[in-house]
Amino acid sequence: MNVLFAASEARPFIASGGLADVIGALPKALNVAGCDCRVILPLYSDIPYKFRENMEKIAEFKVWLGWRNLYCGLLKTVYNGVTFYFIDNEYYFKRSGIYGLYDDGERFGYFSMAVAEAVKHMDFDPEIIHCHDWQTGLIPVFLRLFFSGEAKLSKIKTVYSIHNIQYQGNYDMYFAADVLGIPENSRGLVEYDGRCNYMKAGIDQCDAISTVSPTYAEEIQDPWFAWGMDRLLRDRRYKLTGILNGIDTESYDPSTDTEIPATFSGFDLSGKAKCKAELQKELGLEVKPDSMLIGMVGRLVSHKGLDLVRAVCDRIMEGNVQIAILGSGESAFESFFRYMQEKYPGRISFVCGFIPALARKIYAGSDVFLMPSKSEPCGLAQMIALRYGTIPIVRETGGLKDSIKDLGGFNGNGFTFKTYNADDMLDAIHRAQNLYFGERWKEAVLNALSCDFSWNRSANTYINLYKSLLK
Numbered sequence: 398m399n400v401l402f403a404a405s406e407a408r409p410f411i412a413s414g415g416l417a418d419v420i421g422a423l424p425k426a427l428n429v430a431g432c433d434c435r436v437i438l439p440l441y442s443d444i445p446y447k448f449r450e451n452m453e454k455i456a457e458f459k460v461w462l463g464w465r466n467l468y469c470g471l472l473k474t475v476y477n478g479v480t481f482y483f484i485d486n487e488y489y490f491k492r493s494g495i496y497g498l499y500d501d502g503e504r505f506g507y508f509s510m511a512v513a514e515a516v517k518h519m520d521f522d523p524e525i526i527h528c529h530d531w532q533t534g535l536i537p538v539f540l541r542l543f544f545s546g547e548a549k550l551s552k553i554k555t556v557y558s559i560h561n562i563q564y565q566g567n568y569d570m571y572f573a574a575d576v577l578g579i580p581e582n583s584r585g586l587v588e589y590d591g592r593c594n595y596m597k598a599g600i601d602q603c604d605a606i607s608t609v610s611p612t613y614a615e616e617i618q619d620p621w622f623a624w625g626m627d628r629l630l631r632d633r634r635y636k637l638t639g640i641l642n643g644i645d646t647e648s649y650d651p652s653t654d655t656e657i658p659a660t661f662s663g664f665d666l667s668g669k670a671k672c673k674a675e676l677q678k679e680l681g682l683e684v685k686p687d688s689m690l691i692g693m694v695g696r697l698v699s700h701k702g703l704d705l706v707r708a709v710c711d712r713i714m715e716g717n718v719q720i721a722i723l724g725s726g727e728s729a730f731e732s733f734f735r736y737m738q739e740k741y742p743g744r745i746s747f748v749c750g751f752i753p754a755l756a757r758k759i760y761a762g763s764d765v766f767l768m769p770s771k772s773e774p775c776g777l778a779q780m781i782a783l784r785y786g787t788i789p790i791v792r793e794t795g796g797l798k799d800s801i802k803d804l805g806g807f808n809g810n811g812f813t814f815k816t817y818n819a820d821d822m823l824d825a826i827h828r829a830q831n832l833y834f835g836e837r838w839k840e841a842v843l844n845a846l847s848c849d850f851s852w853n854r855s856a857n858t859y860i861n862l863y864k865s866l867l868k
Contacts, residue, residue: 398863400427401523402436403512405505405532406495410444410481413495415642415777416530416560419609422645423859424479426852430860435521439508440472440483442491448474452483456518460486460511462503463578469511471518482519484511502568505595506577509535513544522549525863527556531566534599535577538586541602542579554866557603559596561774562617563624566595590625600629604866606637607859609775610796614639622772640859641799642775643852649760649784651846656754657761661786663846666839669761669786676762679755680746682719688744689718689833691826692763692787694756694778697726697734702769702792707733708819714741716830721759722747761785765829769814769822773797780850783810786842788832790825792817800850804832804841810848 406412408421420436427434456471470485484490489504498504513536516523528536537555544550568576572593573584589597600606608614614637616622618630630637651669652662658675661668670686677684691713695701706713707730713720722734722745734747748755760766766782768791775796779789788804789811791797801811805828812829814821832838 398432398525398860398867399521399523400424400432400434400525400527400863401512401516401521402434402527402529403509403533403536404436404438404529405508407436407438407481409476410438410448411441411495415775418645418777419560419642420529422643422852423856425477426643426856427859428478430853430856432860432863433521435480435482435523437482437484437512437515439490439504440470440485441495442487443493443495444483448476454485455520456515458514458518460507460514461578462507462510463574463576467507469514471515480521482515484508484515486511502566502572502593502595503576505532505566506535506572509533510539510543512536513539513550516553517547517549523553524867525554525556527558528599528603529558530560531564531595531599533557534566534595534597535587536599537602537604538579538598542583542586554605554863555603556605556607556862556866557599559600559606559608559617559774562596562608562622562626565597565624565626568593568595589629596626597629600626600633604636605862606630606633607862608637608639610641610799611639612798613774613795616772616795638862639799640855640862641796642777642780643850643855644777644780644784646784646849646851649757649781651761651785654757654761656757657785658758663786663843666786666842669842672758672762673764674762676721676758677719679758680721680748681743682721682746683743685719687717689716689765689830690763691718691720691790692759692766692782693720693722693724693768694759694766695724695768697724697730699727700771702771702817702822703730705769705817705819705822706767709823710737712823713826714744716827717834718744718826718830720745721763723750723752723755723759725749725751760787763787764833765790765812765826767826768792768797770794770797771817776800779811780848783845783848783850786846788812788829788841788845790822790829792822804828810841810845 406417424434659668659671773795
């Protein structure tokens with residue numbers, strides 16, 4: 398089975414968030430499970446030279462986008478057993494950054510058209526093109542409008558994956574004609590609420606829709622979560638499925654990780670205590686093994702539930718706890734955590750920014766990991782925390798609900814709360830404290846270390862989805 402992933406980022410080449418983790422890890426798992434899964438990306442100038450020097454140019458051709466006749470180079474490399482293709486166009490991609498540029502709509506419109514055109518020039522015949530997020534939402538439309546007569550492309554099935562429904566690629570309708578070149582009688586394929594919406598195009602025209610957790614697949618049919626897409630998704634729910642993401646368990650392995658102060662495993666937990674002590678030293682916290690250290694890593698934005706933390710932070714600190722926060726985002730939250738660091742010296746540490754090496758140390762050295770998200774399509778941090786024997790405290794939403802079960806019940810691996818309420822979150826923290834200072838904490842840590850969130854399970858589910866389309 399031949400599958401081509403089309404995406405805007407992938408580790409280790411270029412990354413801004415969780416999408417890159419998925420595209421960097423899932424194809425390898427699919428290949429192990431019996432697929433020939435390859436990936437196609439834009440050739441951004443920010444991709445490091447150490448990767449560029451190993452790329453081979455395999456084709457040059459023209460891409461039509463509206464009235465534009467544009468150059469496209471197709472490059473190829475193999476990394477970690479997976480074949481990656483790159484779309485080269487310096488006008489669109491030779492600049493710093495991935496997103497947030499004034500012409501993102503045109504850039505990813507070009508990329509979508511170039512992916513379809515590139516298939517004709519590949520040494521590969523994909524049976525399925527798996528499109529990821531709004532940046533590739535136009536591919537199913539372009540295949541049907543402009544390539545249905547091409548022998549190599551006419552039978553290709555498409556899967557469209559929603560990683561975060563908030564970001565949809567929403568533009569004025571003039572885009573459909575002037576930028577994308579969509580005929581007037583076909584503009585309804587991209588129109589949603591009077592706008593040209595790339596995500597709508599993907600949802601409407603693909604053969605199957607997937608999203609990153611079963612609960613999120615249900616939530617995005619609800620106006621509270623759907624950012625206006627609920628009507629369309631309820632209409633298309635017959636082709637919608639939720640498949641829980643995994644993590645790269647080879648990279649995130651406490652028994653071999655060279656980026657943490659000491660390795661450890663379920664057979665010997667002494668290294669985790671050393672990781673905690675070293676993290677406390679590095680962050681200027683009091684080196685106290687008996688304080689429960691709460692870790693937080695991620696973007697400091699409202700939907701991550703940080704207003705709940707702000708509402709009860711002083712009450713959290715009434716217990717024998719410390720908090721380590723790494724992240725950046727909204728200035729109000731950055732200012733708040735700086736203030737709390739000054740108010741509780743040696744007990745709260747805030748590092749503004751994102752430092753991957755420090756993130757790993759927080760995963761490994763913390764006792765619990767707090768994720769009180771208002772919404773969370775899947776979430777990877779809670780799975781990574783478990784991988785390092787750190788107990789998650791999460792709100793029951795999206796992938797957090799699917800991956801974390803409360804330790805008050807059977808087979809629990811964390812602490813959960815249902816309602817978006819600061820007192821309910823505080824109760825979950827207090828229950829974690831009661832366990833931490835009790836006799837069953839080691840048992841909970843060992844259970845966390847045994848949790849399996851590898852991509853193997855998810856890969857097999859995707860393969861079943863692909864097979865159903867090809868029957």
